Amino acid sequence: MALPFVDLLVIIPSTVKETEKRIAIRHSWGKYVDLEGHCERCRSNRTIKILFGVARPEGEDRSIENETEIFQDLALLNLDQQADHYRKLTLKVRSCIEYAVQHFRFSLLLKVDTDSFIFMDRFLLLAEKKKLFGQEFGNPTNIYGGKFLHNHKPNASLASKWTDRTYSKLTGLEYFPAYAHGAGYILSPSLCR
Numbered sequence: 001m002a003l004p005f006v007d008l009l010v011i012i013p014s015t016v017k018e019t020e021k022r023i024a025i026r027h028s029w030g031k032y033v034d035l036e037g038h039c040e041r042c043r044s045n046r047t048i049k050i051l052f053g054v055a056r057p058e059g060e061d062r063s064i065e066n067e068t069e070i071f072q073d074l075a076l077l078n079l080d081q082q083a084d085h086y087r088k089l090t091l092k093v094r095s096c097i098e099y100a101v102q103h104f105r106f107s108l109l110l111k112v113d114t115d116s117f118i119f120m121d122r123f124l125l126l127a128e129k130k131k132l133f134g135q136e137f138g139n140p141t142n143i144y145g146g147k148f149l150h151n152h153k154p155n156a157s158l159a160s161k162w163t164d165r166t167y168s169k170l171t172g173l174e175y176f177p178a179y180a181h182g183a184g185y186i187l188s189p190s191l192c193r
Contacts (some may be wrong), residue, residue, distance in 0.1 A: 002105075003103060003105045004036060004104055005047070005106065006047045006106050006107075007047045007050060007106065007107045008047070008048045008106065008109075008133075009048075009049050009050075009100050009108070009110070009148040010049065010111075011053055011075075011099075011111050011112075011165065012048075012050065012052045012053065012112055012113070012116075013089065013092045013111075013113070013114075014052040014053060014114050016055065016064055019063070022052050022067075025050070025052075026073075029115065029117050029120060032120035032121065039120045039121055041120065042124055042125065044124045046127075046133065049064070049104065050073055051074070051096075051099075052074050052075065052097035052102070053093075053095065054074055054075070054076060054077065055076075055077050055080060055092070056076050056077065058080065066103050074095065075099045077095040077096065079091065080165045097109065100192060106189055107133040107134050107189070108127065108133055108186055108189075109187045109189070110184060110186050111186075111187065112183060113184065118143075118184075127186075132145075141188055141190075142188050142191055143186060143188040144185070144188075144191055145185060145186045145188055146182065147181060147186030148180055149176070149178065149179060149181050149183045150178045151175050152175060152176045153174060154176065176189070
């Protein structure tokens with residue numbers, strides 16, 4: 001059976017307890033996407049799927065199952081509730097991308113945070129202008145885009161939320177490689193795989 005195809009797959013790592021944030025997205029920028037998966041505001045022919053990645057709830061939590069049935073926009077990840085801690089965010093994002101690859105075919109993946117606001121019409125216009133969808137000249141397009149940090153040192157302060165005292169020890173490197181950070185970034189399917 002062929003996997004469903006969308007031009008743009010938007011993944012949003014979330015926690016089981018962030019119901020209000022998911023509702024806010026559905027009632028704000030999520031409304032840009034109509035029931036057929038098109039941007040109502042820009043009338044693009046591109047299809048869009050918004051997907052919240054949450055760790056499977058432990059026990060008998062019916063609320064997340066009810067939300068899944070009603071909205072059909074939750075990816076229940078094979079992670080325990082420990083993955084909802086900020087220090088495990090990388091694992092959750094990786095699991096969201098893995099879920100995307102296993103359940104969808106797509107031209108472009110957009111990873112955003114629950115506190116982000118996406119102007120879908122502007123994003124789609126930019127993606128079209130930059131030819132980010134699909135293939136060019138018969139070759140897969142490898143895309144990793146966003147706001148990049150360069151020459152960024154790990155924060156060794158124990159008082160910081162973003163403390164990282166292991167990176168330099170494990171790699172022998174003083175700086176992280178350049179990476180996209182902030183509210184969101186885009187990846188091509190080949191890089192997701």
